[in-house]
Every structure is written in structure tokens, then in C-alpha cells.
Amino acid sequence: MTMTKGPTAQPPGPSEARPARRSHVPSDGTANARAVEAARRAMLDDTRPRHRTRIGADVVCEALLLQGVDLFFSYPGGVILPLYDVLGDYPQLRHVLVRHEQGGAHAADGFARVTGQVGVCMGTSGPGATNLVTGIGTAMLDSVPMVAITGNVPSALIGKDAFQEIDINGITLPMTKHNYLVRDANDLPRALAEAFHIARSGRPGPVHVDITKDALQQETSAPHPTHEEVVAGLPGFRPNLDANGRQLKLAAAELATAKRPVILAGHGVLHAEAWDELVAFAEKTQTPVAHTLLGIGAISEDHPLSYGFMGMHGWKHVNRAIQSADLLIAIGMRFDDRVTGNVRTYAPYARIVHVDIDPAEIGKNVAVEVPIVGDAKRVLAALLPLVEPVDPATRADYFAELAEWRRDSEGSSWHGSGAWREGVLSADYVIDRIGELSAHEATYVADVGQNQMWLARYAGFRHPNTHVSSGGLGTMGFSVPAAMGAALGRPDRETWAITGDGGFQMTSQELMTLTADKIPVKIALLDNKKLGMIRQWQEIIYAGNYHSAHLPGPDFAKLADAYGIPAFRARTPAEVDDVIKAAQAVDGPALVWFEIAEEQNIFPMMPAGKGLSDLIEKWGGADE
Amino acid sequence: MSADASSNGVVPEVAAASAASTSPAPARSAGPPPARALPGGGETRRHTLIAIVLDKPGVLNRVASLMRARNFNIDSLAVSRTDQPDVSRMTITLHGDDVAVEQAAKQLYRLIDVLKVQDVTAESVVAQELALVKIRATDSNRGEILKLVELSKGRVVDLAPESVVVEVTGPEAEIDGFVALVRSYGIKEIVRTGSVVMSRGSNSIEEAVKR
Numbered sequence A: 001m002t003m004t005k006g007p008t009a010q011p012p013g014p015s016e017a018r019p020a021r022r023s024h025v026p027s028d029g030t031a032n033a034r035a036v037e038a039a040r041r042a043m044l045d046d047t048r049p050r051h052r053t054r055i056g057a058d059v060v061c062e063a064l065l066l067q068g069v070d071l072f073f074s075y076p077g078g079v080i081l082p083l084y085d086v087l088g089d090y091p092q093l094r095h096v097l098v099r100h101e102q103g104g105a106h107a108a109d110g111f112a113r114v115t116g117q118v119g120v121c122m123g124t125s126g127p128g129a130t131n132l133v134t135g136i137g138t139a140m141l142d143s144v145p146m147v148a149i150t151g152n153v154p155s156a157l158i159g160k161d162a163f164q165e166i167d168i169n170g171i172t173l174p175m176t177k178h179n180y181l182v183r184d185a186n187d188l189p190r191a192l193a194e195a196f197h198i199a200r201s202g203r204p205g206p207v208h209v210d211i212t213k214d215a216l217q218q219e220t221s222a223p224h225p226t227h228e229e230v231v232a233g234l235p236g237f238r239p240n241l242d243a244n245g246r247q248l249k250l251a252a253a254e255l256a257t258a259k260r261p262v263i264l265a266g267h268g269v270l271h272a273e274a275w276d277e278l279v280a281f282a283e284k285t286q287t288p289v290a291h292t293l294l295g296i297g298a299i300s301e302d303h304p305l306s307y308g309f310m311g312m313h314g315w316k317h318v319n320r321a322i323q324s325a326d327l328l329i330a331i332g333m334r335f336d337d338r339v340t341g342n343v344r345t346y347a348p349y350a351r352i353v354h355v356d357i358d359p360a361e362i363g364k365n366v367a368v369e370v371p372i373v374g375d376a377k378r379v380l381a382a383l384l385p386l387v388e389p390v391d392p393a394t395r396a397d398y399f400a401e402l403a404e405w406r407r408d409s410e411g412s413s414w415h416g417s418g419a420w421r422e423g424v425l426s427a428d429y430v431i432d433r434i435g436e437l438s439a440h441e442a443t444y445v446a447d448v449g450q451n452q453m454w455l456a457r458y459a460g461f462r463h464p465n466t467h468v469s470s471g472g473l474g475t476m477g478f479s480v481p482a483a484m485g486a487a488l489g490r491p492d493r494e495t496w497a498i499t500g501d502g503g504f505q506m507t508s509q510e511l512m513t514l515t516a517d518k519i520p521v522k523i524a525l526l527d528n529k530k531l532g533m534i535r536q537w538q539e540i541i542y543a544g545n546y547h548s549a550h551l552p553g554p555d556f557a558k559l560a561d562a563y564g565i566p567a568f569r570a571r572t573p574a575e576v577d578d579v580i581k582a583a584q585a586v587d588g589p590a591l592v593w594f595e596i597a598e599e600q601n602i603f604p605m606m607p608a609g610k611g612l613s614d615l616i617e618k619w620g621g622a623d624e
Numbered sequence B: 001m002s003a004d005a006s007s008n009g010v011v012p013e014v015a016a017a018s019a020a021s022t023s024p025a026p027a028r029s030a031g032p033p034p035a036r037a038l039p040g041g042g043e044t045r046r047h048t049l050i051a052i053v054l055d056k057p058g059v060l061n062r063v064a065s066l067m068r069a070r071n072f073n074i075d076s077l078a079v080s081r082t083d084q085p086d087v088s089r090m091t092i093t094l095h096g097d098d099v100a101v102e103q104a105a106k107q108l109y110r111l112i113d114v115l116k117v118q119d120v121t122a123e124s125v126v127a128q129e130l131a132l133v134k135i136r137a138t139d140s141n142r143g144e145i146l147k148l149v150e151l152s153k154g155r156v157v158d159l160a161p162e163s164v165v166v167e168v169t170g171p172e173a174e175i176d177g178f179v180a181l182v183r184s185y186g187i188k189e190i191v192r193t194g195s196v197v198m199s200r201g202s203n204s205i206e207e208a209v210k211r
């Protein structure tokens, strides 16, 4: 049995080399910066014995390094101070001091979504931990690999309602993939190794590790377990990666007879990094690919077989294709109600092949004909040789009809002039311009509401993991902090946070983190002075009873300025390109304040409870 | 349903079997589209699940919390150790149609501490429950009660001037029968363990998860 101790072992490398990370240390590399750094450490050393022993807090840092983590988002507090006390000894670990723990959790989430690696956030007990909860829940519903670490009160005080004690383990239990309460430093290496393994393996998800203060302070020589030991210690966690051969043959047989097949690509394709396999499969079988909100980027929207975004605010042509399909091949998606609407009227002619890594997703929301449990990449790779190549000519009528539907639907509800009505700026146009001017090469992080749907429809996505959005939980306030993590995860890409004025006001404290850590996020604030999506529902479903839809905001330019962030403002289509370019030219974060139409709706819209064939495309005579 | 949600890579293939036929999709022009069948909706009955779990702190909480959050209603839950250290066994009875209960089993299987889940409803099992019933007794009716207890194969485990405590063991229905029988004397209190079940024959769910 081999045991590894300390951070000497090689961290598991990412599947592909990550681009070089920018250092945001002020004047990094200069003699002055080195002197500041040295003085800082000397100051810490003064307060503690030079040759201190290894404690639980060290185990946490070692474990992070062993897992290949060099960046995390955190906020200090009483019981997690033992960790902060040793952080200075691990200069390889970059600590980003957020301004609210929710921001830290979303940042870890954004980092994970663009890199495919586990994002890490931390906080103290009590309010620090509860502030993380929304971010953990967001990661849970979107199956994002995350490890959230919290301090807790000393183990002897647990259950005594000690200062800042809350049963955070009980709180995160139903909203994590797994969670731990560690009261003994000797248990820490295993708990942390398991947490990372669970978070990233199979269907990814967040894992929460709660550590008592005394465990962080306790001396320990417990070694870090090897990967094999971790796996052996988790007999109840054996993700099914390879599909059952018989099921694959059944799926191939379905495809052989289908005349109008559609592939539904979901987040699972991205998690499994199965984008190449998806394209190969679609091309060989000449099957158009529709995608879910989180499946954006699974196939480039440029690809001739990419058909577009499905569901409640998806494209009408995509929903029509699903409604008329005779076969759906769903890959790594879960038939969420935003995708199906009323299941009774969903895809009424289609047989369904459902590929998912989580057996519990199959048959949960819709009954399916061919269930396949497995990793999307492996399933598609195994399926490819079993399917007959399809001659595109045999699909000529089908493709012609799809093309006609697409022309029809893409033309409607699009404001190519940039104006929604005379003189007011249209949101779809703004998004389109951001996509164009960033050459579709940026990371685009959505908030929640209309802005999220405009982004999904109009930015034009070309690459996997360049679209980040809170799909399952629909967490307002997500975009700015998630973009913060995304920008640090992929510093080689420009990063845009797209947000409404409502969501922006929920987490705008992170503007300070952007400034302090020089994180170059470009924020596109789509300010309709409304809770736009709420206003739209109230207009269409609640007979125009606009209670609380109006949302006065501050002078956003002054706000940005107060944080030291350059701000640009556009009110007309003519100004749009200039402000986008101005923000791009800033070396660091920038805000672009788009004062858009106040009452623009996002169409089409499938009212809740209705079906994909019941799309509302106009209201009050306007197909806005 | 396939009784075992935990075997590698296999999801219930009841529905899949029909997929082998290459019946063409219904023609789109043939009248209004047929309604898509919802998962489940079949006949509701009582199911018994056996879950073999790691005996980690909070595992009972995880199981109970999951069943609550996913809207499954547990009728009874019995937990005990097994012959393996660190492994516990849960017997869960719940009401639902086959598909809903299969969902419950699959969701349980997602828990990291759950090693195996099996629906034994359709299998040949021994299912026993134990109950303690404290019955009001007087000098004049005690004899009568004791007679009933004897006929019901119960056992008196405590005898006091104004009460008797009776232990009865058997299938749930038998215990229901006994309780109904003595109700008229006055039941002061009752406690039941909930069903524990074991498959007949040499099959062993526990051996199947031996590490």
C-alpha cells in the first residue's frame, strides 16, 4: 500500500493544458512586489513558532494542492481563522477575497463551468455558511463540480447553539451530492480526497465539507490517501460509465428506421467533453441537433446540423421540429419542465432514446423507449460504429422543411435595426453586437430573466463551455460573481457578464472584488428599469397587474465609478458598438450600461403548464 | 419493474423490450396527436424496499430526507445492523405505483452511503413484524384476554394488576388482526417495529454487497 504525504505528489493534471494564468499581484515580478511579499510572510512568522507542526488547516491546503487547485474564493470568520493563519505558508494557493460568500460560491461555480475542474469556495460557520447555500444549490441543480468548505464551532460545542453555530450539515444535506462533518484532523485527508472525487466523478455536483475549528487546529500526521484508496473506501459510489451493449443496439435500430430524428443535447455533453463525439454522431446519422439552455456550446451554432435552442423561450422552429419528430435522442439532459412544457402534449409522435449518466434521470419526467445509462462521451463513441451512415439526400424533404421553419422563425421577433420601437434600444440587438464584436470567442455569463434568454438566443455560440448560466435554480445575481470565476479560469478568453438591473443589484458588491483583484470582467447591464421577466408574466398572464415589477435603480455609472470601474452608457442603437469597444479596450473590469426598452418582451414564450405547440409569439399586436 | 436499481449499467428494461420492434412512428397526418403517456400512473400498491447502507453518521437522515424531499411517503422504516461491520440494513415500506417506487429506489441509490437497493415486493419473502400491546385488564376479563393471546400465538411479557403487555410477532396482517381482536378491552399503548423482510431460499442481498 502506498501512501502519499504532503503536497509532494503530482496533482492530477487537467485533461488538456490550461492556458497560463495571469497574476494579479500589483507589479508582480518587481523587486518591490517581492519585498512586500517577504515582509508579509515575515510578519506572520513573527507571531508563530518558525517550526510549527502540521495541523488540520495544513491538511486542507495540502489537499487543495494535491487536487490541482491553485485558486479558491473565500471569506474569513472566527472558526475558519486557523486556516487563514496558515494560508501565508502556501503561496501557490491563490485566495480571492470575495465581498459576500454567495459571490464566492458563484465564482467557484463559474470557474468550474469554464474549466471542467472542481471549483472551490470557503466560508466561516453560521452566516458565512448560510451565505454559501444559494451558490451550492445553484451548482447542485446544474450538476457543477464544486467543493465548499466551511468552518464550524469546536466539536465540543456542536449542538449547543454556540455563537455562529447552525446545523449547516443538515441544511446542505438535501442540496449536495454528498456532505461531511469532520471533527478530527486525522479524518480530514480522506474526507477531502473523497469530496473531490465525488464532486468530479460520474454526474458532477457540489460536495460540502464542514470542519470544526478544533479539527483545523489539531496536530495530525495522517497521510493523504491514494486515488485507489479513495475509490475502495467508497463502495457505494460506482458511476456507470459504459452503456449496456444491448441498449446501444436498440438505439441504433431506432435510428435506422427514423425519418425525422432530432438529437437533444444537454449539459451532460459538456460535462463529458463529448462535443466531438456528438458532432461525429450527428454527421454520420445526419441528425439535426437541438440544445437545452445548458447544452449551448455542445455543437457550434455554425454547424449545418445545429438547429438551435429549445424550450420555453427557445426557437419556434426547434420546438416545431421536436413536436413533429419521430425519434428524440436525448443526451445528458433531463426533460426539465422548461424544456417539455406539458408532457402529455410533448413530442407526440416521437419514440425516445435517453442517454444519461444518472439512472434516476431516466423515466423520471418522461417515459422512454430506450434507456441508456452511461457517460455521454463513451456512449456516443460506442454508438457510432453501430449506426449506419445516412445519405443526406434521403433526408432532403425533412431538411427542406426544417430550413423553411427556421427562416420563418428566425425572422420574427428580431430587431435588426437595433430599435425595439422608435428611438428605444432593443435587447436582442445589444446581445447580437456583443457576440459579433467579441468574435463569438468570449465567455458569456448570463444572469436570470429576460437577459438570460436574450443571451441564449442571440449571442451565437461557437465553442463548448463559453456559455455559463444558472439553468436549474435560476439564481438572480449569478452573473457578475460567476463571471469573476470564469475570467480567472479562462484568462485567455474575454469574459462578459450579461445581467438585468434586478440581478445586478443582488450581488453588485463583487464589483469591489473585480477591482481589488483586477479581474477583467466586462459587464453588460441590460437596464430596463424593471424586473423584466416578472413584468412580462404580469402583462401576459396576470392581466397587466404590475405589482413590484418596476425597479428603481441607482445611477449605475456612478456606482461603477465608486468602485473604480470605468462605465459606458448607451441609449440608442448607434451608440452600441462604440460602448462595447470602449469596454473591451479597458485593461481590467468595465461596465456597459445599456438603457434598453422598458417593456420589451422575449418571444416566443411557452406559458407554464402549456405545451411546446402553444407558443405565444405576439402580445398586443406586437411581435416584440 | 426490475427489482435491482443498483446493478451496473442496467436500467429497467421493461419498456426497452418493446423497442426492439421496428414499428413505424405514427403518421403525422392521422388526426390529432396521441397524448404522451406520463411515467407511472399505474396501480398504487405497497412496496417493500431493502437498502443496504454504510453505517455512517447521518445515513438514516439522508434516507429520510431524500424520501421527504422527493415526495415519497414512507409507511414504515426499520433499521438494523448486519453481520458485516459498518453495514446496516433498512427495510422501507411505501405506497406508490411501480414507476414511482422505482424512482425512489434509483434516487436512494444516488446516495453515496447506499450500497444496494432492492424492491422485493414481487419476490418470495418472509415478512415479519413485532408488536408490543399493553391491554387494559381487570380480574374479571384477564382470563379471557390470556386465552385470546394464546390462540393468537402471542406471548405475555408483563402482567400487572390493571394491564397485560403482549408480544405478538408475524406478518403485518396478523398483527392487525390481533389488535382488532383485543381493541374492545382497551389498548393503553402499542408499539410496532414495522416489517422486516428477508428473501426465501439461499439468495442473500448482504452477500451481494460483501466487500
Ligand SMILES: Cc1ncc(C[n+]2csc(CCOP(=O)(O)OP(=O)(O)O)c2C)c(N)n1
Binding pocket: A447, A448, A449, A450, A451, A452, A474, A475, A476, A477, A499, A500, A501, A502, A503, A504, A526, A528, A530, A531, A532, A533, A534
Ligand atoms: C434570487 C431570485 N429571486 C427572484 C427570482 C424570480 N425572478 C426571475 S426573473 C426575475 C426578474 C429579473 O429582472 P432583471 O434582473 O432586471 O432581469 P430582466 O428580466 O429584466 O432581464 C425575477 C425577480 C429569481 N429568479 N431569483
